[in-house]
Amino acid sequence: MKYLFSLGLLAGLSAASGLAGCTEKADVAPEAPCGTTATVRLCLGNTLMCPTEHTTLVLADGTRLRPRGPLWEAYLPQQANGATLRIGYTRGATLPAGDIADVEATITCLEYPVMRCGTPSPGGW
Numbered sequence: 001m002k003y004l005f006s007l008g009l010l011a012g013l014s015a016a017s018g019l020a021g022c023t024e025k026a027d028v029a030p031e032a033p034c035g036t037t038a039t040v041r042l043c044l045g046n047t048l049m050c051p052t053e054h055t056t057l058v059l060a061d062g063t064r065l066r067p068r069g070p071l072w073e074a075y076l077p078q079q080a081n082g083a084t085l086r087i088g089y090t091r092g093a094t095l096p097a098g099d100i101a102d103v104e105a106t107i108t109c110l111e112y113p114v115m116r117c118g119t120p121s122p123g124g125w
Helices: 002-023 071-078
Strands: 036-041 054-060 064-068 084-094 104-113
Touching: 064 071, 064 084, 071 104
Parallel strands: 064 104
Antiparallel strands: 036 054, 036 084, 054 064, 084 104
């Protein structure tokens, strides 16, 4: 009888810890598709801080995004003024008037043409 109680208690603790593990898992929702076209715009004046701190992505409707997030940070070293990207993003805070961008955006998907010797490959994507 004592063994059955111990086994039952052990099984209960294992199940409880298994359930706790499930609730701690990250959300596994699919990435947003790269369905939005955006143009890279570096700040005016091309200062030393320009490529990393003052880049905007301009959407077709003229909205200027201030990009952020791990995907964007990985892309920074290869960005070029005027490059066209396909992005997915989540909209963040609206920025104050006079800022270089209209809204903050966390980039959730990023596609750009493969570069070969400094020029986009034929066919783009």
